[in-house]
Amino acid sequence: MLREITIGQYYPADSILHKLDPRVKFLGTIVYIVSLFLVKGFAGYALATVWLAALIILSKVPFKFMVKGMRTIFFVLIITMLFNLFLTPGETIWSFWILKVSKEGIIQAVRMGIRLTYLVIGSSLMTLTTTPNQLTDAMESLFSPLKVVHAPVHEISMMMSIALRFIPILMEETDKIMKAQIARGADFESGNFINRIRNMVPLLVPLFISAFRRANDLALAMEARCYHGGEGRTQMKPLHYAGRDYVAFVLLAAFLAACIVLHIFGGGWI
Amino acid sequence: MLLELKNVSYTYNKDTSFAVNALENINLQISEGEFVGVIGHTGSGKSTLIQHFNGLMKPTDGQVLYMGEDIWQEKYDLQALRSGVGLVFQYPENQLFETDVLTDVMFGPKNQKLSPEECRERAVNALRRVGLKDKYFTASPFDLSGGQKRRVAIAGVLAMNPKVLILDEPTAGLDPHGRDEILGQIRKLRDEMGITIILVSHSMEDVAEYADRLIVVNDGKIAFDDTPKAVFAHYKELEAMGLAAxxxxxxxxxxxxxxxxxxxxxxxxxxxxxxxxxxxxxxxxx
Structure with missing residues (x-):
């Protein structure tokens, strides 16, 4: 029932993108997102498309998988595009009742559509090729300068990795409890809104109880292994930059530079 | 015939690279009043198999029949099927949610749209059948011991008056005394009320003692389907499947x-x- 959610999922494969240091991928994703809002004109979007296509090919993740992730945000995408289409003021091309479509509106809608689609595919490319643990390690390492101002960087990354680790477990648990209650005649699919919420009680109460029990067990298991926070804690697989990571950084810098150049000099019809 | 599976196959993640055949061409008939044991090692497909009996899973191929009717034909009342075929999952105590024991057991009958008096009567009967003392009826299910919670959960399914009761490892994690008590009460349900029992178990001793027919599932197929004595005579083959006599x-x-x-x-x-x-x-x- 809940197997269809693919956003944030890891897809194991043996590719250069999988082997890359997670810090590079994290920074790369941020650079890519920034560049999407930076570039202008046909040339800019062509560059973003080529870059994304090259990464998709390098990742060895089936394209079908990324499109699946798109399905979840399809609705948001359509709404954003419609708002942009009808609410951007400018030279009116077509109007009906209170709805006006302007030339600027069409351009804006297309631009937002491309940006959002690329943004989601770009960031799911990171999560598809990076395990949640690698990702939190990368964040801890990248944000560690903030420790100077007493930000609980280690605690936050630990909480994130635990939370990510428990998503599949809780999903499975939800599935199990749901089935058990359906076997007792529960109905999760019909009825009006209020009734549906009320029908969730037999699912939510056991789920919360099991989540609290798991949290308790985990805290005990961590304490039993002498966990005492981030102070002086070393990592089993410390992150080290390798040759390919430096190459990736150079390529990334080149891409960003190209985007900035296009931002300043670019134009065109988009 | 009470329950019948005809050429049933089930594939997880069909049409993707993760496709796994959990069941392959299963043919099975279960008649009224039987006590059937189902064994198989972890991942053999036995949990998938039992979820086909009450329509929680839809076979990718083949037919499931309850009292001679295909349960996946259009407009078939799955709700009624689930009243007839009760399924108690592994660690069923994790599904308890109400504030007191009696109300929790009444959840099933309430979903069957019975009158409040009738729900109450069914719940009280079911709780007595599983041997829970009356003084616990008003207690919170979360204050009970593991074995008592298990009984309450089994009563929750029993209160729906099923014709068939499927239990997935009802004794997992219980002490020997609690195990014997629960299995004894399950046997009584068959002997006194004529409920058909399908018992999934890891314990060869338990199925040998209680079941009069034994189905061995291996790699999504039925390896043996016979009396326990006849099945255990193949103990060498059972060992090859990771099981034992x-x-x-x-x-x-x-x-x-x-x-x-x-x-x-x-x-x-x-x-x-x-x-x-x-x-x-x-x-x-x-």
Missing amino acids: PQITYLMHELKERGLDVDINAVTVSEAKKSIEKALAGRKKH
């Missing part, structure tokens, strides 16, 4: 090999005891 079977074979004339088909401790005593008495005469 009851310990007593090994003892009897060993005794036979060493020259004591015992019945190697004895599968329960009491049968074995009788057979050994008889063999020893026979030897003294010579």
Whole structure:
């Protein structure tokens, strides 16, 4: 029932993108997102498309998988595009009742559509090729300068990795409890809104109880292994930059530079 | 025929690279009043199999029939099927949610749209059948011990008055005393109320003792379907599947090999005891 959610999922494969240091991928994703809002004109979007296509090919993740992730945000995408289409003021091309479509509106809608689609595919490319643990390690390492101002960087990354680790477990648990209650005649699919919420009680109460029990067990298991926070804690697989990571950084810098150049000099019809 | 599976296959993640065949071409018939044991090692497909019996899973191929009717035909009342075929999952105590025991057990009957009095009566009956004392009826289910919670959860399914009761490892994590009590009460349900029982278990001793028919599932297929005695005679093949015969079977074979004339088909401790005593008495005469 809940197997269809693919956003944030890891897809194991043996590719250069999988082997890359997670810090590079994290920074790369941020650079890519920034560049999407930076570039202008046909040339800019062509560059973003080529870059994304090259990464998709390098990742060895089936394209079908990324499109699946798109399905979840399809609705948001359509709404954003419609708002942009009808609410951007400018030279009116077509109007009906209170709805006006302007030339600027069409351009804006297309631009937002491309940006959002690329943004989601770009960031799911990171999560598809990076395990949640690698990702939190990368964040801890990248944000560690903030420790100077007493930000609980280690605690936050630990909480994130635990939370990510428990998503599949809780999903499975939800599935199990749901089935058990359906076997007792529960109905999760019909009825009006209020009734549906009320029908969730037999699912939510056991789920919360099991989540609290798991949290308790985990805290005990961590304490039993002498966990005492981030102070002086070393990592089993410390992150080290390798040759390919430096190459990736150079390529990334080149891409960003190209985007900035296009931002300043670019134009065109988009 | 109460329950029938015809050429049932089930594939997880069909049409993707993760496709796994969990069940392959299963044919099975279960008649009224049977006590069927289902064994198989972890991942053999037995949990997938039992979820086909009450329509929680839809076969990717084949038919499931309940009282001769295809449960996946259009407009079939799955709700009614689930009242007829009760399923108790593994660790069923994790599904308890109400503030007191009696209300929790009444959840099933309430979903069957029975009157409040009738729900209450069913719940009280079911709780007594599983041997829970009346003084616990008003307690919070979360204050009970593990074994008591298990009973409440089983009563929750029993209160729906099913014709078939499927139990997925109802004794997992219980002490030997609690295990014997629960299995004894399950046997009583069959003997006194005529409820058909399908018991999934890891314990060969338990199925040998209680079931009168044994289905062995291996790699999504039915490897054996016979009386426990006949199945355990294949104990070498069972071992190859990662299963084993009851310990007593090994003892009897060993005794036979060493020259004591015992019945190697004895599968329960009491049968074995009788057979050994008889063999020893026979030897003294010579």
